[in-house]
Amino acid sequence: DTEVTQTPKHLVMGMTNKKSLKCEQHMGHRAMYWYKQKAKKPPELMFVYSYEKLSINESVPSRFSPECPNSSLLNLHLHALQPEDSALYLCASSPRWGTGNNQPQHFGDGTRLSIL
């Protein structure tokens, strides 16, 4: 069982649609992450939030818009996506970010996104 909950588990959307991915954790972690994972590839970091503030944007296209409403929630708003954006989107959290050594990250089950 994962302590990081992602919804929906699967999403199929057209290129003109607007949708949002949601992530929730109740471990008191103050760092949250979005990763993109293509088949047979490692996770690629997209965004890092630390204490609800965006700390890292890995040059992600603006059609992906992250939001951190509070310390437990992380959203990823999607608009005008392209077929190559089809992938598994993983949310992760860790106690802290940006101090000392990297901390273990707890991943959610992910959202499998298909763009038609």
Place this chain on the structure above:
Amino acid sequence: GQQVMQIPQYQHVQEGEDFTTYCNSSTTLSNIQWYKQRPGGHPVFLIQLVKSGEVKKQKRLTFQFGEAKKNSSLHITATQTTDVGTYFCAGPRSGAGSYQLTFGKGTKLSVIP
């Protein structure tokens, strides 16, 4: 940017055989983490190594961090079908103040019963 190179990409073993995956970096790593991702699942944190020459064990899994902190390995003794999955090493990206994790390409382990 920092890359951690991981080999082999695939490994097929007979159940009961041992398995090892290796991770190498061109620069010194402050720490390295290992994750396991089952087919259709998500990465699950296994362990973090911090000290030079560190060796940690979890049941049949043995993790090592090289003396120079540039390489690491994961060794599984007597594999079982439950060990199937992709094993990733992950290290910090190089550069001052960089705390992002960079994942190796992973080693996909198949276990033949």
